[in-house]
Amino acid sequence: MLCDDCGKEDAEVHVTSIEGEVMSMVQLCASCAAERGLAAESAIGEAPSKPPLLDFLGQLGSTSPAASAAGASEPCPFCGITASDFRSAGRVGCSQCYVHFESQLSGLLRRIHGSAHHSGKVYINETSDISDRLGQLSSMRRRLKRAIETEDFETAAKLRDQIHEIEVQA
């Protein structure tokens, strides 16, 4: 059986996730599984419970070529946080840290959350592009549907107007 992610390699890792009453299964090759932060022996459930923060801290401190290439050994240019600050506090210092340490954080987030892609509410600012706008629209439509279902008509009316406004602008 081929890997569900790349469709090229043979699947070696089988992931079963249960969300509510819905069960889903994914077959992955070893490298795609690693990409998702899943090791063969710990690939159960939707959120791997191995302490990923500590692993990440280890990576940050290391001098592996990948880490240096991504600039992880340099302090964040905005807040000045270093790998060792992060190691001791377990917190990043500012929003720019997410850009500075992006490649490492991406792996860490996937291991903590089972995903590295936000799919909730979209916040629009000056750097937003068309896909953010589309994301915002679909998030608003989802919330409109829910507002109607829960008979929150005040919110529903507001959302309907906002959606209309965005569609007209587009």
Add this chain to the structure above:
Amino acid sequence: MIRTSAPLDERGLDWIVGGIEEAIVLSSRVRVARNLQGFPFPGRAGAEERSEVLERVRTAAEHADSLRSACIWEVDSLDRVDREILVERHLISRDLLGDGSSPSRGALILADETSCGVMVNEEDHLRLQALVGGLELDAAWRQVDRLDEELGTLLPLAYHHQFGFLTACPTNVGTGLRASVLIHIPGLVLTKEISKVLEGISQVGLTYRGLYGEGSEVIGNFFQISNQTTLGKTEEDLIDHLARVTGKVIEYERSARSVLLREAPAVLEDKVWRAYGILRTARSLALEEMMNLLSGVRLGVSLKLLKSPRVETLNEILVRGQVAHLEREAGGRMNEHEADVCRASFVRDKLASDERDASESGRSAGSSDTTVADGPPSGGG
């Protein structure tokens, strides 16, 4: 106009009278973490930067509909007891108080009529939160969502196109949302089913902790269940998932209770009445003992083994039986022994007054044993 340092009075206690029918779930809470663009996160920011964040949030809050006629409490200018009262009411976290070495510039802004508000300069610049009685996650989320929309148009928020809303701790990134329910499940503890249920909870991406949040011990059979992950799912999915699993836990708790009623009615009844008896008559009560006894009485009321006190009274004791609340009432600092004595007296008075109300309104009082002692318990069948 946001008022400054108004008396705390009944602030943030409206959950006490909500969700009375379902004594199993005490309250539902939703919070989202947000940060301002262009400032280091509070843990990395200096006192001046934190002051500026606070001023910006205060100005924005003046223009947010959800915070019309809200109040603000700055922790640096609150006295010790008021700070502790806010912690005991779960309106602020202990982290907001800082370590006392420099001004924390932490604050709580709370709407006038609800328990919806903003914690400023905790781990993140903003923690928007709402606390509602009973299993009402959706209602809590609606309040927070609305406030988020309002403040989002007034403040530049830290947001990443792939990671979503950015937070100081990577475990909060994405939606920044933590939804939780405070649930009372003595049936599962008594039938020793609890470890299986908690294991199940962890397997479906949720986590649990004690009454006082992260790292706190579970006392009085009160558990907080919340989502563990915040990234990759929509806010609605996270909330629905927690609501669905909570529904399942309630179902298991109910069936554990019917097993107890069927298999060991006398033991159960004895436990409930002893708990009531001690609370009603004790002259000294430690907090943990009070919590455990309240759990027994709550179970008795929920199973109709006791017809009084009201669940509302039990909720009130849970909050006001804590030490800072007792100190505020007594008007002075107390040592542990004095607090235990004061607590016992407060609990006796509350239960006595509930009994009086009950007999006036025709409800059988808890101390009158006509309902169950003369015959088998109602569910004992």
